[in-house]
Amino acid sequence: MEARSSISKILVVVLIISMLLMATSCGKIKDKIGEKFTEKVTEKVLGEDVEINGDGFKVNGEDGSFETGEDLDWPEDVMGDLPEFKGNITTLWKDEKSCSIVFADGDEDDVKDYAEELEDIDFEDGIETDQDDIFMFSGTRESEGDTITITYSGTDDTVTIFYNKEQ
Structure with missing residues (x-):
């Protein structure tokens, strides 16, 4: 139920931010004013901290954070x-x-190389699939109970990593 609530919040944020940015976008000064206005309105609606920048946004809440944009930073704190x-x-x-x-x-060869790196640090006993335009590796690090899944979609060159640490 909490996951559904978080997803609903994210969808509301995306919708509000998109609508408000379209309504207020025209020129650099107006863009900044529009971003700040949209942040404040969204924060009031959600009760969460919202940051909007030129190519994306970030929502920080008690359940975690969600961020979109270009060239975001690798999340060392969780990974x-x-x-x-x-x-x-x-x-x-x-x-x-x-x-x-x-x-x-993304690049399929880079994803396959990364899967090998994961196996080298004891992620094993998972699933590896390589068919058509999709490659997927999933494994567990038994010593810590951590799980990871990495997928590559050749139709749009998208790579997705999902990681869950137990400790």
């Missing part, structure tokens, strides 16, 4: 000792124990 997957992070959702990252312009 811990995992190797950084290099790429253009466009969407990031995280809380204290889990993280979902979406990359644009």
Whole structure:
């Protein structure tokens, strides 16, 4: 139920921000005013901290954070000792124990190499699928109970990583 509530909040934020930015966008000064106005309205509606910048937005709440944009930072605080997957992070959702990252312009060979790196640090006993335009690796690190799934979609060159740490 909490996941549904979080998703609903995110959808409301996306809708409000999109509508308000369209209504207030015209020139750089108006853009800044529009961003601040949209932030304040959205914060009041959701009761969450909202930051809007030129190419995306971020919502911080007690359940975690959601961010969209271009070239977002790798979330070291949640990903811990995992190797950084290099790429253009466009969407990031995280809380204290889990993280979902979406990359644009991914490369299948890079994803396969990353899956091998994950196996090298003891992610195993999972699923690996390579068919048509989709590659997926999923594994568990038994020593800590952490799980990870990485997928590549060749239809739009999107890479998605979902990581959940138990400790």
